[in-house]
Amino acid sequence: MKQTPDTSPFVFSPSILLAHWQGHRRLTRKLIAAFPEDQLFKFSIGGMRPAGEMMIELLTMAGPGIKGIATGEWPTYQEAAALFPGPCSRQQLLQWWDEGTEQINSWWPRVAASRWQETDKAFGAYEGPVYWSLQYFIDNEIHHRGQCFVYLRALGIEPPAFWDRS
Amino acid sequence: MKQTPDTSPFVFSPSILLAHWQGHRRLTRKLIAAFPEDQLFKFSIGGMRPAGEMMIELLTMAGPGIKGIATGEWPTYQEAAALFPGPCSRQQLLQWWDEGTEQINSWWPRVAASRWQETDKAFGAYEGPVYWSLQYFIDNEIHHRGQCFVYLRALGIEPPAFWDRS
Numbered sequence: 001m002k003q004t005p006d007t008s009p010f011v012f013s014p015s016i017l018l019a020h021w022q023g024h025r026r027l028t029r030k031l032i033a034a035f036p037e038d039q040l041f042k043f044s045i046g047g048m049r050p051a052g053e054m055m056i057e058l059l060t061m062a063g064p065g066i067k068g069i070a071t072g073e074w075p076t077y078q079e080a081a082a083l084f085p086g087p088c089s090r091q092q093l094l095q096w097w098d099e100g101t102e103q104i105n106s107w108w109p110r111v112a113a114s115r116w117q118e119t120d121k122a123f124g125a126y127e128g129p130v131y132w133s134l135q136y137f138i139d140n141e142i143h144h145r146g147q148c149f150v151y152l153r154a155l156g157i158e159p160p161a162f163w164d165r166s
Numbered sequence: 167m168k169q170t171p172d173t174s175p176f177v178f179s180p181s182i183l184l185a186h187w188q189g190h191r192r193l194t195r196k197l198i199a200a201f202p203e204d205q206l207f208k209f210s211i212g213g214m215r216p217a218g219e220m221m222i223e224l225l226t227m228a229g230p231g232i233k234g235i236a237t238g239e240w241p242t243y244q245e246a247a248a249l250f251p252g253p254c255s256r257q258q259l260l261q262w263w264d265e266g267t268e269q270i271n272s273w274w275p276r277v278a279a280s281r282w283q284e285t286d287k288a289f290g291a292y293e294g295p296v297y298w299s300l301q302y303f304i305d306n307e308i309h310h311r312g313q314c315f316v317y318l319r320a321l322g323i324e325p326p327a328f329w330d331r332s
Contacts, residue, residue: 010176010177010178010179010282011176011178011179011180011183011282011297011300012176012177012178012183012297012301013176013177014177016297017177017178020301024305045211045316045319045320046316046318046319046320046321046322047319048316048319116176116177131177131178131182134177135178135186136329139190139308140328142305142308142309142312143308143309143311143312143315143328144312145309145312146308146309146310146311146312146313147312147313147315147316149309149313150211150212150214150313150316150317151316152212153211153212153213153214154211154212155212156212162306162309163302
């Protein structure tokens with residue numbers, strides 16, 4: 001993660017942000033792999049959604065989200081979610097996850113530099129600058145993964161290390 | 167959140183990032199305010215730390231963290247954590263939280279533009295670019311707040327809305 005010091009005022013460049021997102025996605029993938037398959041769409045605390053449903057939300061924002069960011073063409077959220085029908089197997093979730101990883105890597109270089117500051121409606125509904133939509137996708141992933149860490153602990157399983165994005 | 171489109175390649179400028187962090191901190195403050203005081207340092211799921219201890223971790227990274235980012239002078243993590251002795255009252259947590267908000271606003275303009283790309287050791291221990299340390303502080307807050315959302319649901323209380331940063 002070491003960078004050569006420079007004097008530009010940016011904090012996160014697009015390339016840093018891509019690495020940051022994919023690092024988080026590697027961690028979330030480990031969580032899915034560690035989750036007991038028979039509890040993925042079953043276990044819940046306090047009436048919250050099961051982990052598998054939260055993961056489908058993240059899948060919906062990942063592949064379809066980066067395509068919308070790159071092209072400005074958005075499906076509705078419901079249309080995008082329909083690409084990932086649950087309940088499904090853990091292997092299916094992991095396969096969709098890896099496809100999302102490829103889609104992000106493929107679309108990212110096609111996001112025009114000026115695009116990040118444009119105002120758009122993510123999934124035709126959520127209006128804001130494009131950088132804001134992307135940050136929401138990442139924050140939402142951290143938020144729900146943190147919740148699934150609690151599920152895993154409640155099931156007696158140690159989650160992957162939060163700081164390890166390898 | 168609307169921005170005038172421009173052609174600069176940055177995704178998050180320092181001012182956007184400050185607003186982003188403080189928005190997340192407003193949401194976390196609502197969580198603390200909603201948490202039953204008698205459960206703050208008591209309620210736990212799966213052997214995890216109580217919410218109050220997690221909030222003290224966030225306080226430790228906020229005020230002392232931004233000062234270290236601005237000045238390059240870091241206490242050890244243990245020294246910084248000792249500023250926020252728990253268990254304590256909910257009001258005490260909220261007071262420390264508001265002091266952290268002021269410290270962040272006060273130190274932020276004093277972070278040199280070139281500083282974000284420098285490599286430093288946060289709390290004398292965690293080496294990386296300064297932007298990376300800051301992102302870790304924010305991500306760690308989202309992560310633990312998400313976990314405390316589960317605690318709140320398990321206690322039968324509806325958490326504040328994740329998307330509302332007002």
